[in-house]
Amino acid sequence: MGIDLQTEKQLKNNENVQDYLNKVLGLIEKETVTAEEAEWITKETVNGFRENVNPGFLEYRKTVTSGGQFAAVEWSDSGSCIKDLQGKEYIDCLGGFGIYNVGHRHPKVVKAVQDQLNRQALHTQDLLDPLRAMLAKVLAEITPGDLKYAFFTNSGTESVEAALKLAKMYSDRTTFISTTKAFHGKSLGSLSGTAKGMFRKPFLPLIPGFRHVAYGDIDMMRKTFEACALVGEDVAGVILEPIQGEGGIIIPPAGYLKEVRALCDEYGALLILDEVQTGMGRTGKMFAAELFDVVPDIICLAKAFGGGVMPIGAVVANEKVFSSWFENPFMHTTTFGGNPLGCAAALATISVLLEEKLPERSAEVGEYFLNELRKASVGFEDKVLEIRGQGLMIGIEFHKDEIGYEVSKGMFDNGVLVAGTLINSKTIRIEPSLKISYEEVDQVVSIFKQVLAQVEA
Structure with missing residues (x-):
């Protein structure tokens, strides 16, 4: 008894899906990927979001170019940082909206x-x-x-x-x-x-x-x-x-x-x-x-x-x-x-x-971080409305939504990941790992000050 066309088509489709799965699982096994593999992953990621996840995310993400063909695709993480497929490292001050208190992959x-x-x-x-x-x-x-x-x-x-x-x-x-x-x-x-x-x-x-x-x-x-x-x-x-x-x-x-x-x-x-x-x-x-x-x-x-x-x-x-x-x-x-x-x-x-006494460390490092951010904002009062926080839960509120977005994007371009808040879009959050080093804090503050000087009020 022969196989009907519909069944034959389904079998062929299953073979193609299995080939795709094998390729993806093979990539998951790798600690590092080649430039060619990175290009394929990026293309699949962007197209996958456009066709099968939600194309709205491509408009929302500051990590996607206007042409929509290149995006920063996260691939690995450790400590207080993440790396994208191109090997660029970011100090993570978003912390997955607050999930990485003990750091990445402790x-x-x-x-x-x-x-x-x-x-x-x-x-x-x-x-x-x-x-x-x-x-x-x-x-x-x-x-x-x-x-x-x-x-x-x-x-x-x-x-x-x-x-x-x-x-x-x-x-x-x-x-x-x-x-x-x-x-x-x-x-x-x-x-x-x-x-x-x-x-x-x-x-x-x-x-x-x-x-x-x-x-x-x-x-x-x-x-x-x-x-x-x-x-x-x-x-x-x-x-x-x-x-x-x-x-x-x-x-x-x-x-x-x-x-x-x-x-x-x-x-x-x-x-x-x-x-x-x-x-x-x-x-x-x-x-x-x-x-x-x-x-x-x-x-x-x-x-x-x-x-x-x-x-x-x-x-x-x-x-x-x-x-x-x-x-x-x-x-x-x-x-x-x-x-x-x-x-x-x-x-x-x-x-x-x-x-590791991380709650206590959060209080100490958070106070330092908050004070340094406030110092960095001096002279930019036309852009920054208020910087407030408790421990390593810090908010930077700007006079306009647009300023917050541009500062967030500018910090991303310079290797610091931050994001706005869902209810108050004028405010970007600073919620890094509670293990973030003082050197990393200083680096974030320096980049914040640099970006503030470049953004228009």
Whole structure:
């Protein structure tokens, strides 16, 4: 019985796909590539984004030429730097939007993941997996106050989703208070807490019950609590970033978080701190909550939690709140959450942060970095509005979006990777590895000053 034309065509297509896969897998094996291979990879990358990923990224990326045929394609990394296919090195001050707190491919994190992979990659979902239990125990020890039970996720937005569901399970309340300029993710629940209209409008209506008040305005927060109570829509929880990241590195007024905590206690609401970007030593403490002497009911983690090697997030809550999931632990689950590779990475990451005292280092180097950037901006007040930060979470705000973009591009051209923030596009972020050297900091500052002099106001 002969093969029909459609089947023959499919078989031929499969052969071509397999040939392509073999070529790509062969390249993955290589530590270095030839100039010819680099040219092929670049062409495939640009064409792949145009035809199969999203052509909009080619317009967005400052790394792609106007002709669209050449782009800086990342290929390797180590320490505080990345290299592109052409061998050009960049000091990474973007840090994957805050994931490389312990540096790129820290050997202790990589080894833990490789060792676990050699034994078992994923868990069965049925037997008890040991690393999840051990990681949860460590989190109970290092997180603030009485936070005790952990649920593991794969990303920041998943952590926020879990936190919101946990808060809803805890009480029969459905009202949440978030803030202006907040960023909590882009899945429907977390997007309901996010504040930028551009991200929200196409997906309205979102999850009902969210109110947004001005970040840092405790009087507006109090009045919103009062109004919600008067109309029978009592607040289930307040979700806040201790320091707003995508909002432009916004540090709250003195005493604000403690006053929010007091309001939550007064009205029987939960305080959810989104530490997806501020956690794991970024702000000079292991968790930013410690900076403000505040203990939340729920804390959300991700980004740097996996050491820049594996994606993993977590929600950690006190027993009173988390116990609402005791009766049926399957009320909220995720197949890959708390997988052995992610847990191994997180355990090693916490070990590195403690062993190398990276939160303390972040505070010291961050203060130096912030002061040097401010010195470099003197004389450019017509371009730079403000430079602010905490630890190695620094924002440079310009008078106009266009200036921020040109400075970002100019620094990239000179070997420093930075990027804007999603809510406040006038602000570029500085979020390097917590292991960045003073020499690298000086180099970044020098390039920043050089670029500022070249950019038009």
